[in-house]
Amino acid sequence: MIEFCGVSKTYPDGTHAVQDFSLSIPARQITVLVGSSGSGKTTLMRMINRMVEPTSGSIEIDGQDISKAEPVQLRRGIGYVMQNAGLLPHRKVIDNIATVPRLTGVPKSQARTRALELMDTVGLDRALAERYPSQLSGGQQQRVGVARGLAVDPNILLMDEPFSAVDPIVRDELQQEVLRLQSELAKTIVFVSHDIDEAFLLGDQVIVLAQGGEIVQQGTPEEILANPASDFVATFIGADRGKRRLSVSQTQARGDDRVLVDAGGYPVGVIAAPEGRLAVSSASPKSRSVSNKTDQAGDA
Amino acid sequence: MNWVWIGDNLGLIGGRILEHLALTAPPIVIGLVLSIPLGYAASRSRVARSILLSLGGILYTIPSIALLVLVPVILNLAILNPLNLVFALSIYAVAIMVRSAADAFASVPRDVVASAAATGFSGRQRFFEVELPLAIPVLLAGIRVVSVSTVSIASVGALIGIDQLGSFFTDAFQRSFLTEAIVGVVAILLLAALYDIVLSRIGRALMPWNRKQSAVMASPKVSTVPLGGSL
The missing domain is CATH 3.40.50.300 (P-loop containing nucleotide triphosphate hydrolases)
Structure with a gap:
């Protein structure tokens, strides 16, 4: 320490x-x-x-x-x-x-x-x-x-x-x-x-x-x-610029695609794109570490 | 051009080349060794830098013939003692080299030195293992200039009776014999070239990291100093 x-x-x-x-x-x-x-x-x-x-x-x-x-x-x-x-x-x-x-x-x-x-x-x-x-x-x-x-x-x-x-x-x-x-x-x-x-x-x-x-x-x-x-x-x-306020948008994408945009309209990610190349299900190491942290927070 | 004279006097020419070598090698080494602590001090403090570099500049402007007359008095040596010439040449070598050494240590990247300190190099280790090796490229460029200038100035020793390649000039003048002067000039040029080649080889051997990086980087540009400017 x-x-x-x-x-x-x-x-x-x-x-x-x-x-x-x-x-x-x-x-x-x-x-x-x-x-x-x-x-x-x-x-x-x-x-x-x-x-x-x-x-x-x-x-x-x-x-x-x-x-x-x-x-x-x-x-x-x-x-x-x-x-x-x-x-x-x-x-x-x-x-x-x-x-x-x-x-x-x-x-x-x-x-x-x-x-x-x-x-x-x-x-x-x-x-x-x-x-x-x-x-x-x-x-x-x-x-x-x-x-x-x-x-x-x-x-x-x-x-x-x-x-x-x-x-x-x-x-x-x-x-x-x-x-x-x-x-x-x-x-x-x-x-x-x-x-x-x-x-x-x-x-x-x-x-x-x-x-x-x-x-x-x-x-x-x-x-x-x-x-x-x-x-x-x-x-x-970046909260004041709407960078952290996310919403789902279908208007910017075609068909069944659903993307996530911030309040400024900047596309930040994909939720579903059946024909896209982005893997949706595989968890990154970071997502594990986030859940670890929540556990720790809970313990404390 | 009297080729017969050259043929008859090969022994004399060879001997004077060796004399010249023996008189110029020690001042070059002394110049390098003394300039390293002085240059380091100059790179560390602005005051030290201005004092040392001005002093170097003043020393270099002393006419060599005046210095050669003064040195025996200062050192209390016989006027014909070759050490007088070695001493005078060492003064010129340090005078030129101090600036190069100051620049050499100033050229070492600050972030590398800071990172060495942060990882636990002591002051002494930092100097010998980081700053000195990284100063080599600029030190080398400086010492190459010093070697050429020393070989050239040494010929003045003939005027106070110290035998070396410069003696060909005084002989040629007294006897109005051009061949001897040409022999002296050519031999001095060859000796200067020899020093330059040997020094750059040594530099290459000392800096394997530079060699692998690029062959061009290994031969730093030699800055121009008026050779024999104080003759």
Whole structure:
């Protein structure tokens, strides 16, 4: 569990990135910090591995104040996945994944064996092991980034807008991959995003942030979607534009086809299209995870 | 062109090429080694950058003949000691190389360094395992310029009696014998080309990631510095 207690960050030029921020991030779940730029979401995440030091307040991981920890040691115990993967361009894929274990003194052969296993875990072909990052596609690089983040088997994984630079199809794939990995590994994941759809898809808990790290709403995606706490949240999740208000339309389709449109008339999905290509019955991994969440909510 | 003279003096020519090599290799290495910490400091702080680069610029403008007269006094060495020339050439090498090294470290992508820090590289590991290797392309371009310039400036040593390829110029002048001057020029050009080839081979060997990416990228454009500008 990660606990923020009254954390503020003021930069020397006087800008308040974060003011009096308190939050409890539960273990073994995905918590998404979502907000537009200037909301302090990345600053907050970087405080967890002491890349940014708070001006005041404290952060605890499992009851231990991290300001007492040695930053380099702390970072080696926390997985970190960033935008554009942040891979070392002069190291092969396998050595990139083995980087952190090597830093902590794991023998090279052992670290490499583990790196190959991790390539399987994140769905990378082992044939790519001896390539350099520049020889991979953006999606493959991002998978390497995730594998590197998992290399020391950390309890905590920080993901800083990891998929914002890849194309939508690859992003979908990677998001599903995160959900699959999480169902197997159950890490405490803190995920930063500016994309509310990504937040709703991935988050067990979603924290909507306004300027200066102000929490405007926190809860499950379902809670936030059904009851936006303010006009700000409604705008942010697109409710005010009718993006979330769906209705069945037959007028836009032919024959027996029935499609779903939002209040703005934008077609968002298909309910029935007998001659169409969209599979209707097969459940995606996400639909399972949604029902899981409802169970958890019921238990609590 | 007196070919007979060349044939008769192959031993002398070979010997002076070796002398020239022995006098120029140490300053190139010293220039590289010293410029790495200086360039790194310059890439980290704006103040350090302006001080170090101005200092480099000033040192490079000292006329070489003046420097060669001053160095024995400063080092308290005999005027004919070859170390005087090595010392003077090292000063020029550092003066040029400091700028390249500062640019080299500035060229390392910030997000890669940040990501290395975030994944738990200590400051020292970050320097040796991330910043230094990624600075190689620009360092290499700089050291290639330094090697050519050092080979060229070294010939001035003939004026203070240190024997190397430049001695062909002083001999040619005293005896009005053109062949010797041409031999000196050609030998210096060949030596400079040799340095360039060897250095770019070393760079290729050090940067396998660049080689696989594309063959064109492996030979960075060498920026133009007026060669022997201080002669």
